[in-house]
Amino acid sequence: MKRTDIVEFYARLAATDPHPETELHFRNPFTLVVAVALSAQATDVSVNKATAALFEDVDTPEKMVALGEEGLKHHIRTIGLYNAKAKNIVALSQMLIDEFGGEVPADRAALERLPGVGRKTANVVMNVAFGAETFAVDTHIFRVGNRTGLAPGKTPLAVELVLDRVTPQPFRLHAHHWLILHGRYVCKARRPECWRCPVADLCAFRPKTAAPKTTASKLMPAA
Template identity: 70%
Template sequence: MKKADVAEFYLRLAELNPEPKGELEWVNPYTLVVAVALSAQATDVSVNIATRKLFAVADTPEKMLALGEDGIREFIKTIGLFNTKAKNLVLMAQQLIERHGGEVPRDRDALEQLAGVGRKTANVVLNIAFGEPTIAVDTHVFRVANRTGLAPGKTPLAVELKLEKVTPAPFLLHAHHWLILHGRYICKARAPDCWRCPVVDLCRFREKRLTPPKSSSAGTATPAP
């Protein structure tokens, strides 16, 4: 995608949603780390349902550790991979207490050393909790970046680095939110809603669906973010 088209791409998404927000619910940086870690191979909706009750009793590493693996499991057993995630939350709580005084570090390398935390989770936390202009590449961002021609890459890291390079500075802070929401609600995996896409003329996707399916209409479809 040409430099001018990239700027226009983000400008249109920004005009539609000037202050995009993540859809996971959290109350402090620690609960954000937990929520993002739990969202792996799970929907934000399912995570929010579980964490509303979990965070009511355990919103710090100390409280999570006191709850214990069995206690945590009872709250998150409706989420995929809940056994592994319960173990990771206990270990993560221990690590935060022992290494960081119970505080979430504002450092990608330190975050990635926590149990259950990878680069994507670290980038989300840095962006949302600390206002860092990081770009977290999940399946939605990866798809949108490649499909549209915005920042093609064979791996999430390659896409992340390309997005950081091509995204104009004024749009960096919210870039991954715009791309996630665009991928979740419009540029969907199996059947993208190109017919209602605000950047369809800039997109390099060759198999655009420019008319709505017969079972849907512009009046009943999910609104653009």
């Protein structure tokens, strides 16, 4: 995608949602880490349902360690891989206490040392909690980057590095959110809704998906 088109691409996404935010519910950087870790191979909706009651009482690493794995499992058992996730979350909570004074570090390398926290989760936390211009590439952003031609790459890291290189100011801070929301609600995996896409003319995807047909009988007035 040409640089002028990239600027226009982001400008149009920004116009549709000037202040995008994560759809995960959280109270502080710690609960954000927990929510993002839980969202792996799960929907934000399912995570929000599971954490609504959890975060009412457990919003610090100390409280999470006190709750323990079994107590955490009770809250998150509706989420996929909840056994492994409970183990990692309690372990990362203990590490935050032991090595970081109970505070979530504003450093990607430090975040990636936490159990169950990979590069994508670290990038989300850096962006949302600390305002860093990071690009957390999930399945939606990976698809949008490749499908549109904005940031082609064979791996999430490759797409991330291209996004970091080609995304200009003033769009860098919110780029991750615009792309994930676009992939989630418009540029869908099975059938992208090109007919209502604000950047369809800038996108390399071919052929464009046509709007669903409305039958003549539905359009005709009743006799």
